[in-house]
Amino acid sequence: MKLTSEDLRDLAVGAAFLGTGGGGNPYVGRLMAQQCLDEGLTIELIDPADVPDDALVIPTAMMGAPTVLVEKLPSGEEALNSFKSLEKHLGRKAFATMPIEIGGINSTIPLVVGARLGIPIVDADGMGRAFPELQMETFGVYGVPGSPMYVSDEDNDSTLIMAADNKSMEWLSRMVAIRMGGCAYIAEYSMSGADVKRTAVPNTMTLAMRIGRCLREAKANHQNPLDALIALMPQTLYHHARVIFSGKLVDVQRETRNGFAIGRARIDAFTPWKGTMQIEIQNENLIATVDGVVKAIVPDLICIMDSESAEPITTEELRYGQRVTVVAVAVPEIMRTPEALAVFGPRCFGFDQPFTPIESMA
Amino acid sequence: MKLTSEDLRDLAVGAAFLGTGGGGNPYVGRLMAQQCLDEGLTIELIDPADVPDDALVIPTAMMGAPTVLVEKLPSGEEALNSFKSLEKHLGRKAFATMPIEIGGINSTIPLVVGARLGIPIVDADGMGRAFPELQMETFGVYGVPGSPMYVSDEDNDSTLIMAADNKSMEWLSRMVAIRMGGCAYIAEYSMSGADVKRTAVPNTMTLAMRIGRCLREAKANHQNPLDALIALMPQTLYHHARVIFSGKLVDVQRETRNGFAIGRARIDAFTPWKGTMQIEIQNENLIATVDGVVKAIVPDLICIMDSESAEPITTEELRYGQRVTVVAVAVPEIMRTPEALAVFGPRCFGFDQPFTPIESMA
Secondary structure, eight states: OOOEEEEEEEEHHHHHTTTTTTOOOOHHHHHHHHHHHHHTOBBBEHHHHHSOOTTTEEEEEEEEEEHHTSSSOOOOOOHHHHHHHHHHHHHHHOSSESSOOGGGGGTHHHHHHHHHTTOEEESSSSSSSSSSTTTTTTTTTOOOOOOOOEEOOOTTOOOEEEESSSHHHHHHHHHHHHTTTEEEEEOOOOOOOOHHHHHSSTTTTHHHHHHHHHHHHHHHTTOOHHHHHHHHHGGGSSOEEEEEEEEEEEEEEEEEEHHHHHHEEEEEEEETTOSSEEEESSSSSEEEEEEEEEEEEEEEEEEEEEEOOBOOOGGGGOTTTEEEEEEEEEGGGGGSSSSHHHHHGGGTTTTOOOOOOGGOOO | BBBOHHHHHHHOOOOOOTTTSSSHHHHHHHHHHHHHHHHOOOEEEHHHHHHHOOOOOEEEEEOOOHHHTSSSSSOSHHHHHHHHHHHHHHSSSSSSSEEOOSSSGGTHHHHHHHHTOOOOOEEEESSSSSSSSOOOHHHHHTTTOOEEEEEETTTOOEEEEEEEHHHHHHHHHHHHHHHTTTTEEEOOOEHHHHHHHHHHHEHHHHHHHHHHHHHHHHHTTOHHHHHHHHGGGGGGSOOOOEEEEEEEEEEEEEEETEEEEEEEEEEOTTTTSEEEEEEESSSSSEEEEETTTTEEESSSEEEEEEEETTOOOOOGGGOOOOOEEEEEEOOOOSSHHHHHHHHHSSGGGGGGGHHHHHHOOO
């Protein structure tokens, strides 16, 4: 499947939704991919089922604080450098690249890498959403090592991380990304086609495009875009979605700390909703409570949407006074197994509350 | 020249002296080298003049805060891992290893690497003393790039740094060393034999042994060890040495910050000395003032010695109440050129005072 400019616009919107606040600014990433199309390059998605079992796939991504990304724009060479350095280290050419997360800029960075190298991008990812840390990938949950990993910046610095485990890889590379100015570009979790099929969350790129298209067409047809979106999700692996709150953003605390965008948003209810919703953020929206009662919790998606435009709002764009609607979405079952929850469940973010699927909540 | 146990003891003392407070605990490093001798391995020093011009030399070292080293002892495999990984990356076997600094543990880490791999250790180094940062090497001053560099820890993590310049290499690798627990083991500044001859401070390993032997023999012969040492130095490239203060340590401030042991020592004078000497520390002793007047300044050596035993005292061993004598030593001219002072002169440590050679001071 070859992507068009319209696909890229839909993807940016859908990836911002699935990114659940994180993954970096989707606008910047869309422009980078659009530039490839403008230069006459081809962006070709490939279904994971069509990747040969013995082919080498090297995922690529941005790593760091999305708040930094919007001020320190990438040149576009950084992720290519990491990809090519890792190919050289492995002594083998890759068949394709792949996103590590489906969120914001990280759904489009691999498109740029694929277009510039003339290789396809696998329609799948390793988070099924966005997560703040690199060990939080289904690839690692199901046994693919993250190392060897390359981290590159715009100043021609690059670093190869060979970590004993994926948490060490995150621990070491995070500081490298910080020293590179708060965000950097990576290649990691290189794997076989067989491992892609076994460990990736499938078809999330096309899902993001479907979400973007659904919102766009509903608006064009004067339908309620949120209703259309909520009707769409049960047809996908993300089998349940509903509005859990609506109101006005009355407080946003946000700081860039330890290489992450850390914060908290408070939303005062509009009728018929009651009370104040509080959302805790580490790059992504992690837990939503109303007056202390949990309404949705990681890894399920918590998406803050503009109530007027139905556009997803990323963490760094939250502003006092915005009228927002909060949508919660069930994640695929591959992300809810005990192994998966041990790596990116609530406890991994310091929350005492157990994971409760959104479809089981009041 | 094959080293004996007695050589190692002399080296530890001399390297602690030349390390001017830094370079890590010499006792730990001596034990690691002694273990190699106990296992029947050979530690062979080679004169830089005897290294073939086209031979590959890979220096090895510990990087981090000496205060951490004494609590987190190395297994001995870490520097070997970095060395072998760099050989593999370069696609070439090295002829020899070499110290990057002559101070504390960093004069003995290369001995362990050389002994275990059966290769010689070049009798030279890249600092002519100890310095806190990796760009502060004569290798880099005279044009050898520090990258590619490997950083390894005891947990089987390792990182390859490919930095745009030597300051970026320091900047990136420092955080990796911090994340590895505050100290790590490195291989960097790989170079040809011709570059060794052109850029290294020569014969500092044998000098350290001469210093250690001089102090030991003076004590055995009931001579004043400090007098003997001060008589020795003019016979070397370190052409001037003298006592600049003597007194009691009345205050030591020391903290591990940004991966360095940062601090300040204050010494109240014993007759005939007057006033209070203050010594500023970043791993190493950098500037000594008495009541605001500079008495010695980096890159010249400022060595704090125990007044009773004439043993050098490293930064992390400074204690309230110690009776100490401070000796200042001129460094070789290769370390005092404008290019060298631009990299490790007083301004590089944030001091406003210009460099003044110790032999020109009152």
